[in-house]
Amino acid sequence: MKDPAPYRRPYWNTQPEYLFPKYASTVKRAPAQPLVVLPHTLSEVTAPVFGHDDIKPTDGDLTKQHPGEPLGERIVVSGRVLDEDGRPVPNILIEIWQANAAGRYHHRVDQHDAPIDPNFSGAGRVLTDAQGHYRFLTIRPGEYPWRNHHNAWRPAHIHFSLFGRGLMQRLITQMYFPGDPLLDYDPMFTCVADEKARARLVSTFDWETTMPEYALGYRWDIVLRGREATPMENRR
Amino acid sequence: MSLRATTSQTIGPYLRIGLEWMQIEDLAAPGVAGERVAIEGTIVDADGRPVNDAAVEIWQADSEGRYASPEDPRATSLDRAFRGYGRSLTDDAGAFRFRTIKPGPVPGPGGREQAPHLVVTIFMRGLLKQLVTRLYFPDDPRNADDPVLGLVPAARRGTLVARKQGDARLEWNVVLQGKHETVFFDF
Numbered sequence: 001m002k003d004p005a006p007y008r009r010p011y012w013n014t015q016p017e018y019l020f021p022k023y024a025s026t027v028k029r030a031p032a033q034p035l036v037v038l039p040h041t042l043s044e045v046t047a048p049v050f051g052h053d054d055i056k057p058t059d060g061d062l063t064k065q066h067p068g069e070p071l072g073e074r075i076v077v078s079g080r081v082l083d084e085d086g087r088p089v090p091n092i093l094i095e096i097w098q099a100n101a102a103g104r105y106h107h108r109v110d111q112h113d114a115p116i117d118p119n120f121s122g123a124g125r126v127l128t129d130a131q132g133h134y135r136f137l138t139i140r141p142g143e144y145p146w147r148n149h150h151n152a153w154r155p156a157h158i159h160f161s162l163f164g165r166g167l168m169q170r171l172i173t174q175m176y177f178p179g180d181p182l183l184d185y186d187p188m189f190t191c192v193a194d195e196k197a198r199a200r201l202v203s204t205f206d207w208e209t210t211m212p213e214y215a216l217g218y219r220w221d222i223v224l225r226g227r228e229a230t231p232m233e234n235r236r
Numbered sequence: 237m238s239l240r241a242t243t244s245q246t247i248g249p250y251l252r253i254g255l256e257w258m259q260i261e262d263l264a265a266p267g268v269a270g271e272r273v274a275i276e277g278t279i280v281d282a283d284g285r286p287v288n289d290a291a292v293e294i295w296q297a298d299s300e301g302r303y304a305s306p307e308d309p310r311a312t313s314l315d316r317a318f319r320g321y322g323r324s325l326t327d328d329a330g331a332f333r334f335r336t337i338k339p340g341p342v343p344g345p346g347g348r349e350q351a352p353h354l355v356v357t358i359f360m361r362g363l364l365k366q367l368v369t370r371l372y373f374p375d376d377p378r379n380a381d382d383p384v385l386g387l388v389p390a391a392r393r394g395t396l397v398a399r400k401q402g403d404a405r406l407e408w409n410v411v412l413q414g415k416h417e418t419v420f421f422d423f
Binding site for chain 1: 242246251285297303305307344345347388392413420
């Protein structure tokens with residue numbers, strides 16, 4: 001069997017390092033020994049496949065999971081999943097989770113003094129369609145304090161988990177909102193030096209997907225790693 | 237057209253909200269071919285403290301060494317009952333667990349065979365991107381010639397090999413940092 005084409009290594013300063021002391025939790029959890037460069041074998045270029053049997057058609061609507069309406073501003077979050085060559089990534093599983101409109105997570109660890117919304121759990125999932133499109137209906141999450149440093153606040157964000165066609169495309173990231181004044185103070189948003197890479201974590205307001213008299217639209221495209229054009233000799 | 241991959245961000249402390257619905261700790265449903273094995277382990281940080289907020293994901297071939305993925309060119313005869321994917325969220329003691337089958341050997345670089353292994357992906361608060369490592373099986377003579385294990389300094393290879401804990405039970409612990417640090421890959 002021919003060696004599979006490996007996935008492209010990250011472009012300089014566009015992916016975080018493990019140790020980033022401004023984000024205090026990295027200090028005791030980042031590896032300290034040298035990493036071993038992994039060749040991309042069949043084990044790395046394959047990935048699990050998920051289908052419509054794995055999720056419910058309503059899993060993409062976070063506003064309809066309880067008898068009542070959640071509090072807050074309804075939003076549509078949609079976009080496309082592409083690879084670095086601009087090709088759509090179809091039929092992959094996206095999972096999201098987020099705080100409610102008051103900035104509180106439905107989680108025992110979250111002790112922030114803000115109300116739980118009994119009508120909002122804050123989790124959803126969808127599969128991308130044949131052109132890589134995805135769409136969620138949710139509530140705009142609130143900002144919230146955390147204990148990383150004095151008076152630390154997280155900008156509003158939605159957590160995204162994506163599978164790809166290959167395991168090396170697996171990505172967990174966060175989507176932010178345009179114009180959020182907390183972004184520049186946030187050690188997660190600023191964990192990479194490349195300004196353009198940071199900017200790509202921020203969604204844009206989108207009139208086209210805004211639903212009249214119902215919900216504002218935010219658009220966010222996600223890019224997964226692409227592959228080298230030709231199978232290369234494996235790296236050593 | 238050349239785009240740049242989206243920047244990874246931490247999974248954060250509230251991962252259960254989004255990921256718990258698909259916790260898959262038992263991959264070996266009745267009817268799946270292969271030798272059953274239970275794998276248990278804990279994750280500890282640089283101070284030896286258990287990590288109670290991690291997601292551990294495994295990816296593996298079936299007992300014939302085939303992946304249930306269209307990217308495996310040999311996938312036509314794959315064992316349909318076996319997806320090969322597992323997800324365990326660590327408990328308060330930092331423990332994760334899987335019940336699965338031992339995979340067959342899979343092709344590696346230059347046509348060399350790889351010893352049976354799981355690819356392990358770990359997410360947690362305090363990691364801005366995932367850790368990628370591998371679990372190999374103890375007492376398997378094929379480990380000696382495995383092309384990926386061969387890239388790991390000999391003194392550290394043992395961190396990737398699970399320990400036998402009785403019949404069909406394996407223990408494999410993850411040390412994030414320090415003297416017995418697990419080998420992690422630059423992926």
